Amino acid sequence: xxxxxxxxxxxxxxxxxxxxxxxxxxxxxxxxxxxxxxxxxxxxxxxxxxxxxxxxxxxxxxxxxxxxxxxxxxxxxxxxxxxxxxxxxxxxxxxxxxxxxxxxxxxxxxxxxxxxxxxxxxxxxxxxxxxxxxxxxxxxxxxxxxxxxxxxxxxxxxxxxxxxxxxxxxxxxxxxxxxxxxxxxxxxxxxxxxxxxxxxxxxxxxxxxxxxxxxxxxxxxxxxxxxxxxxxxxxxxxxxxxxxxxxxxxxxxxxxxxxxxxxxxxxxxxxxxxxxxxxxxxxxxxxxxxxxxxxxxxxxxxxxxxxxxxxxxxxxxxxxxxxxxxxxxxxxxxxxxxxxxxxxxxxxxxxxxxxxxxxxxxxxxxxxxxxxxxxxxxxxxxxxxxxxxxxxxxxxxxxxxxxxxxxxxxxxxxxxxxxxxxxxxxxxxxxxxxxxxxxxxxxxxxxxxxxxxxxxxxxxxxxxxxxxxxxxxxxxxxxxxxxxxxxxxxxxxxxxxxxxxxxxxxxxxxxxxxxxxxxxxxxxxxxxxxxxxxxxxxxxxxxxxxxxxxxxxxxxxxxxxxxxxxxxxxxxxxxxxxxxxxxxxxxxxxxxxxxxxxxxxxxxxxxxxxxxxx
Amino acid sequence: xxxxxxxxxxxxxxxxxxxxxxxxxxxxxxxxxxxxxxxxxxxxxxxxxxxxxxxxxxxxxxxxxxxxxxxxxxxxxxxxxxxxxxxxxxxxxxxxxxxxxxxxxxxxxxxxxxxxxxxxxxxxxxxxxxxxxxxxxxxxxxxxxxxxxxxxx
Numbered sequence: 001x002x003x004x005x006x007x008x009x010x011x012x013x014x015x016x017x018x019x020x021x022x023x024x025x026x027x028x029x030x031x032x033x034x035x036x037x038x039x040x041x042x043x044x045x046x047x048x049x050x051x052x053x054x055x056x057x058x059x060x061x062x063x064x065x066x067x068x069x070x071x072x073x074x075x076x077x078x079x080x081x082x083x084x085x086x087x088x089x090x091x092x093x094x095x096x097x098x099x100x101x102x103x104x105x106x107x108x109x110x111x112x113x114x115x116x117x118x119x120x121x122x123x124x125x126x127x128x129x130x131x132x133x134x135x136x137x138x139x140x141x142x143x144x145x146x147x148x149x150x151x152x153x154x155x156x157x158x159x160x161x162x163x164x165x166x167x168x169x170x171x172x173x174x175x176x177x178x179x180x181x182x183x184x185x186x187x188x189x190x191x192x193x194x195x196x197x198x199x200x201x202x203x204x205x206x207x208x209x210x211x212x213x214x215x216x217x218x219x220x221x222x223x224x225x226x227x228x229x230x231x232x233x234x235x236x237x238x239x240x241x242x243x244x245x246x247x248x249x250x251x252x253x254x255x256x257x258x259x260x261x262x263x264x265x266x267x268x269x270x271x272x273x274x275x276x277x278x279x280x281x282x283x284x285x286x287x288x289x290x291x292x293x294x295x296x297x298x299x300x301x302x303x304x305x306x307x308x309x310x311x312x313x314x315x316x317x318x319x320x321x322x323x324x325x326x327x328x329x330x331x332x333x334x335x336x337x338x339x340x341x342x343x344x345x346x347x348x349x350x351x352x353x354x355x356x357x358x359x360x361x362x363x364x365x366x367x368x369x370x371x372x373x374x375x376x377x378x379x380x381x382x383x384x385x386x387x388x389x390x391x392x393x394x395x396x397x398x399x400x401x402x403x404x405x406x407x408x409x410x411x412x413x414x415x416x417x418x419x420x421x422x423x424x425x426x427x428x429x430x431x432x433x434x435x436x437x438x439x440x441x442x443x444x445x446x447x448x449x450x451x452x453x454x455x456x457x458x459x460x461x462x463x464x465x466x467x468x469x470x471x472x473x474x475x476x477x478x479x480x481x482x483x484x485x486x487x488x489x490x491x492x493x494x495x496x497x498x499x500x501x502x503x504x505x506x507x508x509x510x511x512x513x514x515x516x517x518x519x520x521x522x523x524x525x526x527x528x529x530x531x532x533x534x535x536x537x538x539x540x541x542x543x544x545x546x547x548x549x550x551x552x553x554x555x556x557x558x559x560x561x562x563x564x565x566x567x568x569x570x571x572x573x574x575x576x577x578x579x580x581x582x583x584x585x586x587x588x589x590x591x592x593x594x595x596x597x598x599x600x601x602x603x604x605x606x607x608x609x610x611x612x613x614x
Numbered sequence: 615x616x617x618x619x620x621x622x623x624x625x626x627x628x629x630x631x632x633x634x635x636x637x638x639x640x641x642x643x644x645x646x647x648x649x650x651x652x653x654x655x656x657x658x659x660x661x662x663x664x665x666x667x668x669x670x671x672x673x674x675x676x677x678x679x680x681x682x683x684x685x686x687x688x689x690x691x692x693x694x695x696x697x698x699x700x701x702x703x704x705x706x707x708x709x710x711x712x713x714x715x716x717x718x719x720x721x722x723x724x725x726x727x728x729x730x731x732x733x734x735x736x737x738x739x740x741x742x743x744x745x746x747x748x749x750x751x752x753x754x755x756x757x758x759x760x761x762x763x764x765x766x767x
Contacts, residue, residue: 292684310680
């Protein structure tokens with residue numbers, strides 16, 4: 001069916017039959033899929049068809065977008081009651097179908113709090129504001145009808161009546177800032193592209209989410225693909241573009257599949273392609289699968305990759321909004337930025353500005369991972385305090401550990417100490433503290449994380465991903481990595497820290513692209529806040545117990561309750577002691593691997609300096 | 615190093631490449647299609663791509679060499695991939711790599727002599743809550759330990 005006028009389409013939307021009275025949703029986010037969500041879905045469908053054949057088609061268990069709390073997956077939600085179940089097993093399928101799907105009663109034992117089956121007071125969800133993720137848990141991402149039932153394409157319909165200029169001014173006035181990392185005002189990009197001379201114009205979506213520890217874009221592309229497509233259609237309408245591409249990371253095959261299917265559906269209904277809804281507006285959209293290169297997340301490298309070349313950035317003396325893809329005016333935004341556009345066009349810029357902080361309107365999806373109790377995706381108003389995210393949403397550090405640092409902004413971001421936990425998460429406060437917002441990755445580190453090792457890890461990543469075009473990044477990172485490796489392997493020397501700072505500043509000042517310039521951030525921010533640890537490494541000591549051979553383990557006899565958890569994990573058999581009695585470490589046998597430190601939940605095992613001669 | 619495949623099937627190559635329009639922008643999609651079929655880029659296939667797109671062989675090689683998703687040497691039939699994302703690193707990915715290297719008798723990035731097993735790493739699979747993660751032929755296994763890894767083999 002192809003709609004030839006907006007009226008036809010409107011009529012179709014209002015005549016849609018309501019969805020099934022009660023639906024079970026199996027979370028289809030990356031974490032739950034990894035924990036067997038697909039098998040669970042099959043089991044639920046199977047049970048549903050067995051128990052009541054008359055209504056089985058109404059009682060579908062459908063995969064939905066990410067429910068967020070990945071740590072407790074696979075998760076199941078029930079609409080309209082809103083029950084949320086955690087760690088659901090295949091054996092639970094029958095009970096869920098009989099109790100919840102048919103009778104509408106909660107299965108309390110699967111709820112985090114049996115008294116609160118809808119998890120409305122769950123600390124993970126309470127501080128969140130779910131706008132971009134509003135459809136997650138409510139729709140089947142592949143279903144066009146589900147999208148329409150949840151106000152989908154209302155923004156495009158109103159856009160076609162208010163005209164491209166009004167769409168543009170709503171976005172410009174909203175103050176939306178790019179969600180891909182830089183926080184550049186979207187309105188300025190849109191204006192430049194709108195005013196640029198040249199045809200055809202392109203709109204691009206950046207779905208090349210390469211930051212390790214980040215999966216918000218993946219969840220968005222897999223959880224609500226139509227919202228990205230609608231956002232891009234609105235963008236193309238406002239700036240006068242006729243072609244668009246979504247560049248998706250090679251490692252995300254499901255994202256590619258879902259976006260392709262959604263584009264095909266939109267084309268079939270006349271919402272993409274030539275003469276959209278009979279208005280004479282043409283917009284063709286396709287998906288490009290990346291080749292597995294981190295640097296392709298950089299705007300000019302991404303365009304080079306679409307053109308079929310190596311993804312190397314270029315110097316931006318000519319901005320890509322004027323001459324970008326194939327030398328034509330090009331508007332590139334992150335997929336999350338695009339998903340904001342339908343909301344802004346539909347509800348207006350004033351509404352949008354009320355959310356978040358001054359100069360930082362709207363929400364941002366964060367992926368909260370690392371050494372924290374509850375990992376997952378959380379959508380917070382911009383300007384939320386880091387502590388809220390780490391301690392309330394994430395539940396703080398794991399038992400027996402203490403918080404040490406929070407890393408934001410992906411590999412080119414920086415580490416903040418606990419003293420910075422009361423900073424607001426927005427595009428202006430984080431750079432002042434020496435890190436960046438980036439695309440929203442937030443990695444929590446505890447006392448067992450060594451900050452020199454963390455800097456080494458990120459520098460290795462960036463060194464391997466350097467495209468090799470400019471010298472400071474290509475060679476500078478190599479040298480920085482070698483020094484960091486020396487520090488972590490006991491070859492540290494006095495003065496290494498200062499040398500690293502000099503080198504890192506050199507890279508920051510002279511690299512060609514944004515990724516190269518920010519590649520020094522991990523080193524600079526860790527030295528800025530954790531210099532003591534660097535100095536200790538120069539002397540051959542790692543307090544975190546992460547760098548092998550750079551520490552001794554001692555067990556505090558007062559704190560050790562004799563649980564014995566450390567004994568079986570020791571590969572050298574260096575830990576001795578009787579049942580329920582404090583353990584001791586035989587120094588001469590200890591390899592310094594740190595396995596016992598990880599195993600101890602009572603803070604009894606700790607590190608101390610090696611004494612010369614031992 | 616480029617590898618010739620003795621029993622290279624040119625017909626099959628046509629089947630893969632014919633549906634893709636022969637324009638230079640489709641260089642990466644073409645190479646990805648070849649990689650998907652042969653699990654690496656045979657030299658003959660790369661030459662064929664250069665001919666079809668009327669571009670220098672050097673450019674095909676440059677692109678093939680640049681992207682991680684493309685390989686110039688054959689990959690194992692069964693591929694173990696250890697995620698090296700930040701969350702996985704913090705939760706012990708390096709020791710998983712060490713135990714897989716030991717168990718498979720190959721080092722990271724290699725393929726066993728019989729072509730059966732390959733060991734690779736990936737920067738992040740976006741399944742961080744399940745860290746550390748290992749995939750076997752794309753199937754994700756979360757919360758891995760050295761012991762669970764040996765069970766996978």
